[in-house]
Each structure stands twice: as structure tokens, then as C-alpha cells.
Amino acid sequence: MxxxxxxxxxxxxxxxxxxxxxxxxxxxxxxxxxxxxxxxxxxxxxxxxxxxxxxxxxxxxxxxxxxxxxxxxxxxxxxxxxxxxxxxxxxxxxxxxxxxxxxxxPRREGRVFQPWPDFERAAARRFGDRNASTNAAEAILAAATAAKSEGTREGLRRGIKLAGCAVLLPHGEKSAIFADLIISDVETSLKLVLAQRMVVGGEVVPSTIIAASLRVLVAERWLGDHEVAQAFDWLELLPFSDNPMTLLDRSTSLPRG
Known part of the structure; x- marks a missing residue:
């Protein structure tokens, strides 16, 4: 530097x-x-x-x-x-x-603001060529893996941010890397960023992560506008999880106030 x-x-x-x-x-x-x-x-x-x-x-x-x-x-x-x-x-x-x-x-003409998460792109990626990859994604994921292996909280957070960039590019079959990172012990807001990018990149988000993150938010004594918005952000990812009906399962349901 x-x-x-x-x-x-x-x-x-x-x-x-x-x-x-x-x-x-x-x-x-x-x-x-x-x-x-x-x-x-x-x-x-x-x-x-x-x-x-x-x-x-x-x-x-x-x-x-x-x-x-x-x-x-x-x-x-x-x-x-x-x-x-x-x-x-x-x-x-x-x-x-x-x-x-x-x-x-391709550029999308006529759109001033792009929706996020971009579920249209998510659908295209999920049903596209899962084996296609890019040199950039491979290099970024290698750096993400190395950052996580440092064994520090900062290295872990950096690894998650790096992986969040790679997942938006064609990245081949690397689901295990993203699954390993998203279960890490970091703040729910950082997990949410990676989860949203995973969805847009065609990856499946574990429903247990969504349910656990919602529990953390609901457990707060006071939910401000930011926490409520974050809860809705997690909920809209459920259809792209491995178990969209997870909140109807009594074993994973949210606590009642």
C-alpha cells in the first residue's frame, strides 16, 4: 500500500x-x-x-x-x-x-433503476450452463478461500465479500465454497449480502440459514426499520432456497412474541 x-x-x-x-x-x-x-x-x-x-x-x-x-x-x-x-x-x-x-x-434499455436482487437474472443463471466459468471468478474464489484460511475474523469477512463478487460471474460448480462461507459465524447483514448474490448468481441458499437469520432478527427486543427491512429481504429469498416451505415446519418455525 x-x-x-x-x-x-x-x-x-x-x-x-x-x-x-x-x-x-x-x-x-x-x-x-x-x-x-x-x-x-x-x-x-x-x-x-x-x-x-x-x-x-x-x-x-x-x-x-x-x-x-x-x-x-x-x-x-x-x-x-x-x-x-x-x-x-x-x-x-x-x-x-x-x-x-x-x-x-446485455444492457437493459429503458430501466433507470435495476431491481435488486435481480430475480430475472437469477432464473436465467439457475437454468443456464452450470459448468461455465471465467478466469476472473476462479481467481477471486481462490483469493476468497485463502482469505478464509487465514483464520481471522477479518480474513473471513474479506473472503465472504470476495465470494460475493465471484458468484455474480459464471463460476462453475463451486456450491461447496459458498455453502461453507454462508454458514460462518458473521453478522447477519453480511450473510444477507452473500445470500442475495448467491441467488442472483444461480446458487441455492440453505433454508436453515434463512430461518436462523430470521430468528436472530426476531429475537431483538426492538425491531427498527432497518431490521424489519432486513427480515423481508431474507423472506424473499425463501423461494430460491433448498426448502421454500421451511417456515411451515414446526422444527424451524420462528419464536412467537
């Missing part, structure tokens, strides 16, 4: 050019000497608040958005090479996900 949360990803003199036939290509360009970095400014003046704020700000999303807009093989290689980075890895996975979708999935 560079100074102030800035990963060392791009050569200092990389620019971008576009034409009507390609999304973007990297090229070296002439430029004046770059301005001094925040660390240099701080060393010169410890009271430079603007430089201090810049050093404390993470710019990982900025790099991801920029590289995604460039959209070249070189940009893809940067993402692939940084999937294991503790700070930038999840952003790299998001970049690979978006780049693949923009290049391979």
Missing part, C-alpha cells in the same frame, strides 16, 4: 485514451513533474491539515473506479494481481466483476 491508503497500482505517468471501438487503453503520456505527495508536504509542514486529511483517507475505491473505466487487459491484470491485498482485494474483485459484466451481459 502507498501513502494514505493509496495502493501502489499505477505507474505515475499512465493516461487513458478512448475511441469509438474500444472502451479504453492505457498509454504512457508526457506530463510535468507530479506534485509533491502528502507525506512530503507533512515532512515540510506538520501543520498542513489538508495533507494530513489526504493521508488518512483511503483511495482504494478511486483506483477501482478509474481502472474499471479504463477497462483494458492491463487494468484487468492489476486487479488480478491485487486480489490478495488486505486493503484493495475486495475492490479489485468488484472491478473484475463490473468489467466482465459490462463486456458480456
Amino acid at each position: 502507498g501513502v494514505g491508503g493509496r495502493p501502489t497500482l499505477l505507474p505515475p505517468l499512465i493516461g487513458r485514451k478512448r475511441n469509438s471501438k474500444q472502451r479504453g487503453s492505457l498509454h504512457l503520456c508526457e506530463a510535468d513533474a507530479p506534485p509533491p505527495c502528502s507525506q512530503t508536504l507533512i515532512e515540510a509542514d506538520r501543520r498542513n491539515r489538508a495533507a494530513l486529511d489526504d493521508m488518512r483517507t483511503s483511495h482504494t475505491m478511486d483506483y477501482r473506479v478509474t481502472l474499471t473505466a479504463v477497462g483494458t487487459k492491463e487494468a484487468e491484470a492489476v486487479f488480478l494481481n491485487h486480489l490478495s491485498d488486505a486493503d484493495f482485494g475486495t475492490e479489485a474483485a468488484m472491478g473484475l466483476q463490473v468489467m466482465w459484466q459490462e463486456s458480456n451481459e
Whole structure:
């Protein structure tokens, strides 16, 4: 990582050019000497608040958005090479996900807002070729497995976020990886994000996870708007689970207030 949360990803003199036939290509360009970095400014003046704020700000999303807009093989290689980075890895996975979708999935004209979860895409994925995969998904899932194997809570959470990007791409028969991650001991909100992405990616969500997450929410003494919305989000995933009728089973029914 560079100074102030800035990963060392791009050569200092990389620019971008576009034409009507390609999304973007990297090229070296002439430029004046770059301005001094925040660390240099701080060393010169410890009271430079603007430089201090810049050093404390993470710019990982900025790099991801920029590289995604460039959209070249070189940009893809940067993402692939940084999937294991503790700070930038999840952003790299998001970049690979978006780049693949923009290049391979048809745009839906006339829709200002895309529904989420996208159940239309979920149906298409579930009945599509289950063996089809992509290099990006394979690389992301390898990084997710490695992150989980670190044995730390942060590594586990990072692994779940990585897997959530891979599942939206053609990923082959990797159900065991997602099933292993979603039963992990993490907050229900993070599980929900993965569960929704699993559904859209054509995977089956274990009904026991949905029921257990609903129990956690119902057990709260006070359900605010956020918790109620989260409960409904879990409920709408039931038709895509391995047992849509699970809440009618007395052994898994929710406690009564």
C-alpha cells in the first residue's frame, strides 16, 4: 500500500485514451513533474491539515473506479494481481466483476433503476450452463478461500465479500465454497449480502440459514426499520432456497412474541 491508503497500482505517468471501438487503453503520456505527495508536504509542514486529511483517507475505491473505466487487459491484470491485498482485494474483485459484466451481459434499455436482487437474472443463471466459468471468478474464489484460511475474523469477512463478487460471474460448480462461507459465524447483514448474490448468481441458499437469520432478527427486543427491512429481504429469498416451505415446519418455525 502507498501513502494514505493509496495502493501502489499505477505507474505515475499512465493516461487513458478512448475511441469509438474500444472502451479504453492505457498509454504512457508526457506530463510535468507530479506534485509533491502528502507525506512530503507533512515532512515540510506538520501543520498542513489538508495533507494530513489526504493521508488518512483511503483511495482504494478511486483506483477501482478509474481502472474499471479504463477497462483494458492491463487494468484487468492489476486487479488480478491485487486480489490478495488486505486493503484493495475486495475492490479489485468488484472491478473484475463490473468489467466482465459490462463486456458480456446485455444492457437493459429503458430501466433507470435495476431491481435488486435481480430475480430475472437469477432464473436465467439457475437454468443456464452450470459448468461455465471465467478466469476472473476462479481467481477471486481462490483469493476468497485463502482469505478464509487465514483464520481471522477479518480474513473471513474479506473472503465472504470476495465470494460475493465471484458468484455474480459464471463460476462453475463451486456450491461447496459458498455453502461453507454462508454458514460462518458473521453478522447477519453480511450473510444477507452473500445470500442475495448467491441467488442472483444461480446458487441455492440453505433454508436453515434463512430461518436462523430470521430468528436472530426476531429475537431483538426492538425491531427498527432497518431490521424489519432486513427480515423481508431474507423472506424473499425463501423461494430460491433448498426448502421454500421451511417456515411451515414446526422444527424451524420462528419464536412467537
